[in-house]
Amino acid sequence: GNSVTQMEGPVTLSEEAFLTINCTYTATGYPSLFWYVQYPGEGLQLLLKATKADDKGSNKGFEATYRKETTSFHLEKGSVQVSDSAVYFCALSLDFGNEKLTFGTGTRLTIIP
Amino acid sequence: DAGVTQSPTHLIKTRGQQVTLRCSPKSGHDTVSWYQQALGQGPQFIFQYYEEEERQRGNFPDRFSGHQFPNYSSELNVNALLLGDSALYLCASSFNVEATDTQYFGPGTRLTVL
Secondary structure, eight states: OOEEEEOOSEEEEEEEEEEEEEEEEOOOSSSSEEEEEEOOOOOOOEEEEOOOOOOOETTTTEEEBBTTTTTTOEEEEEEEEGGGOOOEEEEEEGGGGGGEEEEEOOOEEEEEO | OOOEEEEEEEEEEOOOOOOOEEEEOOOOEEEEEEEEEOSSSSSSEEEEEEEEEEEOOOSSOOOOOEOOOOTTTTEEEEEEEEEGOEEEEEEEEEEOOOTTOOOOOOOOOOEEOO
16 A cells, blocks of 8 residues: 655754655555645645656755655755744645545654754 | 635544534635544545545544535534544545645644543
């Protein structure tokens, strides 16, 4: 079956540090890959996505590249801010909105000033 | 443009009771999916509704059922509640025809079973 494995947290960084959150996946077929973010007390927000191999998704300074050869979609940001503190979920889908999302367990990120 | 809305925000029930959660999709969306997010875990897919029919179902027992109305809004019903049903229930909507779209999530309903 399809699955997503995320780097376990929690992760604590100082402001302006470099961020990497690892994500690898197992899927039948060719999935689309997503990063969602969940701020305290809120639902999930789509952060970025990539639909095919070598695509790079980017948003709000975050980036992730779809690596088919390593089945990975690692999230990176060059300089984190306190406002980036949240839980980050890696997910895959075989057909966008018409197919279920399979999520990882989430990585809690805390940025300290 | 209103996003996905869910009601109620919080709910407390006791074991054995039944509960109904409601979801209104984002304007223009016709497909609704439900997810269960246990504390500290990622969301787990329950089922998806399109054209008032259940199109896909995850690994959840028959105690979990749903409905979609002609205006695309949806309900999630859970019967014979168990302590383990305590979770955040998320609704997501999407547009079936738009192949490049993705699912947009509501804020969730926090269900506590005592």
